[in-house]
Amino acid sequence: MLWLLLLHISAVICWCGSLLYLPALIASTASQKTGIEQQSHLAVTLAIFRLFVTPVALITIASGTAIFFTAGITDLWLVLKLTLVTTLVLCHGLVGWLILRTQTAPYKDVTLQCVLLASGVVLLILAIIWVVLSKPF
Template identity: 35%
Template structure:
């Protein structure tokens, strides 16, 4: 029961987070240099509030619920660690979008809008990679070098026994 509830929270938060990561670059690219102050302020407030009040909290909830799912389902496999690497890329892109939102608000009408494609392309690649890893659960153990999968028999560099 608890696993299903956490999974539902995780999926709902992911939907909001991913929709925001796709929508915000598109919104930021719609800004035009020389537009009137009212429309600029409206777009600036919309992007700031969407990022601060919806996308970022959804990201935090998705990551927290996903972390709980790892421990609840005992999913300590290689595909999960590769997925976590892709999630790290998504978090980095989330921070980049936040930087773009701040740039737009700090430049007060002098912000030159960028094309959404250079931001959207890595976001979509990371999302597809995460979906592939989660839904396919590929057997990646064959890609790991042998020294990562077998103990080497070395002593620990300290005298204490780990807990």
């Protein structure tokens, strides 16, 4: 059980850190001057999203699900936490959408969307940490 908790916490740190890093990477991709620089930057961003962030998100969700099944947690705070995590998954999808948007409209400015998305991710991470540590219900 302890190894599962360690796996979950490690995956959460990697996933949340990546969700904070990717909007900055997307915004810097959109600000590249030449098309060749932008395409290579976008290829790296897409590879990070597909090969690292998405698998880590799946590991986070799977290990978290395994933890509350094996521990038998059915408290009300868990419902709130899962709702916040679902919103974080939606933010993960928005990151993918921003990558695709940058790919299809390379010179469109997405800085504001990236800042709003990163701010939302920060608020969600803080809310999840608060719920997990305080267990308010």
